[in-house]
Amino acid sequence: MQMRLKTLLLSAAAALSLAAAPAIADGVKVGLITTLSGGGAGIGADVRDGFMLALKNAGDAGKQVEVVLEDDQQKPDVAVQIADKMIQSDNVDVLTGIIWSNLAMAVVPAATGQGKFYLSSNAAPSALAGSGCNPLYFSVSYQNDNLHEAAGAYASEKGVKKMFIMAPNYPAGQDSLAGFKRFYTGEVVAEVYTQVGQTDFAAEIAQIRASGAEEVFFFQPGGMGIAFLKQYAESGVDIPLIGPGFSLSEDILPAVGDAAIGIKNTSHWSTDLDNPANKAFVEGFRADFGRFPSLYAAQAYDTANLLLSAMAKASPSDPEAFRAALAAAEFDSVRGKFGFGPNQHPIQDIYVLEVEKRDGELTNKIIGTAMTDRGDAYAEQCQM
Amino acid sequence: MLLAEQVLNGLQYGMMLFLMAAGLTLVFGVMGLINLAHGSLYMIGAFACATVAAWTGSFWLGLAASLAAAAAAGALVEMAVIRRLYPRDHLDQVLATFALILVFSEGTRWIFGDFPLYLKLPPALSGAVTLPGGLQYPLFRLVIIAVGAAVALGLWLLITRTRLGIRIRAGEADREMIGALGVDIARLYTIVFALGAALAGLAGALVGSIQSVQVGMGEPVLILAFVVIVIGGIGSIKGALVGALLVGMTDTLGKAVIPGLFARFMEASDANTSGSAVASMLIYILMAAVLLVRPQGLFGARA
Amino acid sequence: MNRDLIVNLVIFALLVAVALGAHVAGQGFTVTLATKAAILGLAGVGLNLALGYGGLVSFGHAAFFGIGGYVTGIFASHAANGDPILTLPFTLMGSNEMLGIWPMAMLAAALAALLIGALSLRTSGVYFIMVTLAFAQMIYYFAISWPRYGGEDGLSFYVRNSFPGLNTFDPIQYFAICAGLLALALLFTAVVTQSRFGLALQATRQNEQRSTAVGIRATPVRLTAFVLSAMITALAGALYADLNRFVSPSMFSWHMSGEIMVFVILGGVGRLCGPVAGAAVFILLEHLLGPVSDHWQALLGLMLLAIVLFAPGGLIGLTLKALRRTEHG
Structure with a gap:
């Protein structure tokens, strides 16, 4: 069933790519690693719900993203093993979702070292912003400081x-x-x-x-x-x-x-930030989940939309083009204006x-x- | 003035620890059981209090519910699981109660969801009072000191002055004998375990109202409670009280004093980080030191 | 052949077969899971020496697991940036040779174990459990707040250290290294427990008075066992660091100590291959239950509970009992 669904998606994507001139990513597989058990599970739920809401709101484009979701138990060794699994067995193209800096420090080098993109929806430790920066690593949230x-x-x-x-x-x-x-x-x-x-x-x-x-x-x-x-x-x-x-x-x-x-x-974000993307997000989130979204949910929502915007221009199988498409950050951020600096961390108010x-x-x-x-x-x- | 306030803080932190450790040491003293899931009963107390307080709007009903829920959970667990562990060695007890932590933590998250719960102090207990000498001090922390003292007194009366206490002491001394005297040991043990659980639940509700009511809240507390009862001598209520006060004072005063001491011979920001690092290790150093001198703890009978 | 030996061989053979089978089927991640089982099993084999044979219930073996890991991480990170680890009293440079790192990891753990053991062995019973826990917690809090090697963020070293003649990044070759060391440790344990020292150790566990009466001094024997046990667990920590290319203070946490203990008890206390079986089953459960429910840890807890309550000899005890029953029945 899953196979058939995927073939369907692929053919839908192929049809779309005929319609639009540039090469459109034919279905991207995302590994979402976040904390879904223990005391940190509340933040993990916000990350998951924010990310999924963006895919849902994107309609057909969102359906081209296949998400593999796993619980890291807030343990760095578990997180890095899940990342290895997602890269080696599930063949994901992009990883995201880690909340905690200590887990990011374990997973991000492992992901980029194996040639996969990592889009941070929260943690952005200084070590990864300075000398440890990497072309495959983007922080969509902030830099920790x-x-x-x-x-x-x-x-x-x-x-x-x-x-x-x-x-x-x-x-x-x-x-x-x-x-x-x-x-x-x-x-x-x-x-x-x-x-x-x-x-x-x-x-x-x-x-x-x-x-x-x-x-x-x-x-x-x-x-x-x-x-x-x-x-x-x-x-x-x-x-x-x-x-x-x-x-x-x-x-x-x-x-x-x-x-x-x-x-x-x-x-860098608030529920009352006045722009159409944010209104849609906050209202959609409250309607679906019955609570106010946190900044973690907002960042995950932006991460998904950034990914979708890049998928419209390039495929992760062409890392150079995909990276350029991500760096352009041409999506409607819930933060209003949003751009990346030279180290692929945000420049924002x-x-x-x-x-x-x-x-x-x-x-x-x-x-x-x-x-x-x-x-x-x-x-x-x-x-x- | 600051020092006086910190001493008071150390006292109330010690009492808080005593509330958590009392049930643990009672259960060990009577049944010889190590219960790692004590922290889970503490969590159950806090969640029960928060839920009932949210339904009824009354903290006091919540407090009653926390005692009832923790005691009920304790009795249930004792009859279903713990009872089979008394004849086993400590190793099996550690593993079984470790497994119980997993069950309780995830079970709680399953029932109450992923987010921390709201629990607030009743107006009668909130706010600060002015103590003689002009010190402003939160009323609630004074209440904790009082409740801790009351529990200590209550346990002492229970054990020395009541029929149940006589049986408990007899059970500690000689299990076969009280069985032969016609005391229902199984029921006695269930009652003692439920009592220990209720104490944990009470601590959870009281402490939860000024901390965070969330899954996993019992674990850091559990380790501290173990440190307390090991220092005091496992099984001794008096030991738990003295151990708790020692740990509370050491931790509070250590955090207040050590970074300042370090700043005398190193750079300020280094002194802050390494000073706090040493302060966080201090109670474990205290424990190692006590055990070097008295391997059975300060008031421990059996080693 | 006796029945215990057959069970031990079967367990080890199964582990190798799973890894090889997965390798042939191109399931790289299953090989990694088998590697994890071998490494955590090795940590358990270490604890089993103290706990199973010596009756020393250490609730702080994460300390040694973490020390092994951190030695590996520190050597590897210094090898990458070229700074010496120490300049005083002698110059010590980083390294990315596993063969050079392992002895260092074991040595560091041995020193720590000597100190912790000498103090902790003054106590016994529950006090021993809690004192070892307290020492591990002390190191845990130190590791979190000590900024030099990353504090709570831990330490990444990007590439696995090297082993002569093998490509350590290839999952099956790294598995071979880990399984080889596991086999060596099992052999070592088998030999040691049958030696005069091993018999003395088991005598102190069964009856301290009697062993004293026949002239065995319990404390030196126990301390030796504790140190050997720590060294094996540290080796596992070193391998675990290389598996993840990353170390963090969570390796020191009391959960880790608890898990290592769970492996030992789950498999069967004092059984040679018990910890290996325990670790393999634990990882299998974790892997199978994870996708079933967000609340898989509750299911895991229930299963552990069932094993403690109804199969006190652990999985191996259960198997042996079943075998005996089929033979007699």
Whole structure:
């Protein structure tokens, strides 16, 4: 049955390619590796649903994409073994979907080393943006430091003189604080690293209270963020918080509750970003899945649309042409304007958002722009 | 002032750990069973509390539900699985309860979905109070200290002053004897296991309301609870209390002090990362040190 | 031939047959799965020496698995960028020769095991389980926050290290290396457990008082077994790093320790090929159940539970019992 379906798709594609002059990709096979079990499964569900929604919305073009979906269990060794399987047994052309930097560091070199394209729908560690960049690797999301840099820029512009900054003690956390400091011109009164997986923040909140800071920058993704925000709200400390969008994304807001309302955060996308592609996306997502999409879903949606736009021009079997078609980024991004820099990482605007309640549900609204046409700090080190 | 607040934080973190460790050590003391799935019962408590609180709007009903759900799950598991493990060695217990973690985690995700749940403190417990000396401190953390102390007292009364306690102590000392005296050991064990589970569920509901209610929330806690009871001496409630307070203080004060110490002889950002790295290893170092001096833990009877 | 030997040979032959069959059928990924089973089986063979024969229930063998992996990753990454690993007290350069890396991996693990074992063996029973776990957790947290080799992001080294005369990137040739080492480790275990040392080790497990009475000093014997066990598991870690061309702190996690223990118990504690059978069945289940449901881990848990409850001797114990029954019945 699957065989017959594929033949059908192939012949449909062939018919289309007769109609349109340039060579159209005759069905592309995508390996979608994401986290579908354990504590990170919520983000994985957003990635999967965002990607699939884009294919559904694309109609016939979307049907030319065959998706092989696998759960990485949030374990790097499992992820790289799945990637090997998808490349060696399933013969996929393109891989995508990894959420976590440590998994990306395992999978991306394995994929590009075996001549496959990798389109990152989320993680974009600095090692892959600078000297480790690769012609077959595109980040469709951001570079890991971007949202933190924007928070730094926003705090400077707002004239905050004293900041308390904190992040978990692992590479993404260290990059986060480095990114913040890159654009923050005031004084950092304290820089605190928490333990990965930490759930009680009483000691840090005491330090914040005693620090004399005017505002607090915190990067605490997932469950750590939920715990920190709840405890901060209870603590009686009223120093305002700023975070990157991950700490206040729609996948965790319902669990934080009203304590999150009014907190500022920085993101390259928001549910209320005013453009037709985004309206269609947010409405479609809410209609299909009954929740607000998070930035993870938005990035996966863009990744699928970027892929479709490249497929309309070239086939992955011609890597040079396909790469050029990807690099052109001619698709309707939910972020409005979107382009790639020389290291194939995005150049995009980053906004300041504020958590609000809309139609009884928590989400973010845009209140300003933190950075315009921001690329990243590592592009110069990239030689391709 | 900061130091006073950190000491208070260490105390409340210790009490939080005690709530989690009490059930674990009780079950080990009476039945000699290592229960890796204790963290799953903690998770069940938190999920039950969040769900019932969302339905009824009452945190207190949720709290009652968490006790009931965890105790019920505990009793069920005891009768279906754990009961067969008492005569086995620790190895089989480790494997079987490891398997239970997989079943509980995925089962919970299957029922409640992929996303963390919302659980909020009731208004009566939220906000901060001003302590003598002008220190602002979250009311809820004081409540945790109180509940921890109450549980410690309650367990002590239960074991020393009640009929059930006498049987529990007799069971610890000599299993055959209490069987011969006509006590239904199977029922006693089910009750003790359910009690341990209920304590885990209570901890899950209380702690879940200021943390994240999500699948896998029990695992980091489980390892810490084991550290606590190993330091205190496995099976000893008093040991669990002392061990929990030691771990809570060490961890909190270590995180507050060590990065600063490191900054005296190295660059600030290096000091922050390596200082926190050492701070995160501190409780394990404490545990190794205690066991070097007293291999059976501080209050452990059997080694 | 005795029945145990036949079962052991059959298990090993099956593993090789699956890999060869898949190779002939052009199923590269199945060969990789068989390789994974051989490597994780080897890690289990290491643990089995301490756990099965010595009764030392280590819940921290991920520490040694991870050390083996990290030594491989560190040597390979230094070989790629040309920086020396150490300049003091002597200069140590990177390498991408497996034959040079393996002894280093085993040596590093042996040193760690000597230290951890000397401290942990002061305790016994549940305390030993928990202390070994605590040491592994200590190393895990260190690995996550130590930025030099990637911290939680881990360390990629892009190409597999080399082995004289073989193309290690070819799945079947890499399988041959792993299966060969597994066979050596099995042989080593068989010889050691039958030696005077091995008999002494088993005597300390069965009855410490009696073994002391006949003049066996338990602690040195146990410590030796613990160190040997760690070295075998570290070798598996080194192979696993090369399988993935990547190492990360998850190799140190308590889940990893738990899984290695599961392989041993699933196959049958103290059975020579038990860990191999356990690892193979575990990987098979993971692979077969994965596509069935997002919640396959629950099914896996139920199956493990059934085996512990109803087949206490593990899969091999179950097989032997069935064989005996057919013979008598």
